[in-house]
Amino acid sequence: MSAVREAIADAARAVILPDGLAKLTCTGYVPDAVTVPCFFTAEYTVDYDRVMNRGMDKVELTCQVLVGIADDRAAQRLLDGLLSGSGPASLKAAIEAARGAPGEDALGGLADDLHVTRLQGYRWYEHQGTTYLGGQLTINIIGEG
Structure with a gap:
């Protein structure tokens, strides 16, 4: 799972934020300190043995995105873009681009x-004593067990 989590973070780095905004910080682990805007992989569950003899596992990975709240409207506009279903700032679009072409494995074969x-x-989150605006994305991943 470590390599999968890192590959998801790598895919998220492809988002394009509006001019003048800091680049999206992405990590495959829950960070000790957050540099906003920030995307990270968090908790996950695994359904083992979806196919006999360790043929396939299904993972449900929860990822979090946090933005600063210095300007509440700007923060919500930024978060809306990151959590939208499409567009240059869409995390969904960036992550799903790592699925590869039809017939190829996702995440570079992982x-x-x-x-x-x-x-x-979509709400306020506290992380290490600081409040952020954020949301959670759920990613379903299937692969060999």
């Missing part, structure tokens, strides 16, 4: 396929 399936928790 998975059979992946799909960003859900946005949830």
Whole structure:
């Protein structure tokens, strides 16, 4: 899972934020300190043995995106772009681009396929004593067990 988490973070780095904004910080692990805007992979669940003899596992990975709140409207516009279903700042579009071409494995061969399936928790988050605006993306990943 470590390599998969890092590959998801690498894919997220492809987002293009509006001019004048800091580049999106991306990590495959929950960071001790957040540099906003920030995307990171967080908790995950694994359904083992979806196919006999370790043929396939299904992972549900929850990722978090946090933005600063110095200007509440600007923060919400930025977060809306990151959590949108399409567009240059869309995390969904950037991550799903790592699926590869039809017939290719996802994440450079680390998975059979992946799909960003859900946005949830669009709200205020506290991380290490600081409050951010953020949301969570759920990614379903399937691959050999």
